[in-house]
Amino acid sequence: MARILVVDDQHLIRSGIVTLLRTVEGLGPVVEASDGVEAVAAAREHHPDLILMDIKMPRLSGLAAAERILALGLDPAPRIVVLTTFDDDEFVYAALRAGCSGFLLKDMPPQQLLSAVTATLSADLLVAPAHVRRLIERHVVHQQQSRAETDSTSMLTGREVEVLGFVAKGLANEEIAEHMCVSESTVKTHLHRLMTKLDLHSRAQAVVFAYESGIVQVGGRPMRPDTPGA
The missing domain is CATH 1.10.10.10 (Winged helix-like DNA-binding domain superfamily/Winged helix DNA-binding domain)
Structure with missing residues (x-):
């Protein structure tokens, strides 16, 4: 079963996502962290298959945390999807460049979030290839x-x-x-x-x-x- 780590400094958002994921049959344990520093420690301890992580957090940003987590050399490496309130190409490009598999908007409907999580666990690219190409170009x-x-x-x-x-x-x-x-x-x-x-x-x-x-x-x-x- 897939292990998931949810990282967000806003307690209500984090707990809401965690609660939603824990209702899904077939998913493994869902762990949470409140900032990038905690995320790195949690990834080292729990070896998650998927990490949903906010971009902007105190102490250590989501992008910096993603780079540190991927540098841990976990096998298999976790797939990291950044959570953001901004549909901003700059953030998305930086996330892809750091090694993330895609991004999700925090205000997306719950069912859409669950579908995205399932898609990310079964594939390696959450953002549509055509969108990625346009963004990168x-x-x-x-x-x-x-x-x-x-x-x-x-x-x-x-x-x-x-x-x-x-x-x-x-x-x-x-x-x-x-x-x-x-x-x-x-x-x-x-x-x-x-x-x-x-x-x-x-x-x-x-x-x-x-x-x-x-x-x-x-x-x-x-x-x-x-x-x-x-």
């Missing part, structure tokens, strides 16, 4: 690096670069397998290896990297790998 256009300036891309094989390009374009593993004429398990292997090499913690973070490194050009297509790779 708006931010990356001012900071995209060339591949020559990004040493980390040289660690990837040609096949891994190709997979990353397809992921950045919003394709699911099954669709990538069809394009590459390989099995879905092979795609998953390439994806796992490239994320390990690049120290990426979520599919969304991989999309951000693909654009910022220049593997995918803003408004363009995935770059073809320079050399073939296994």
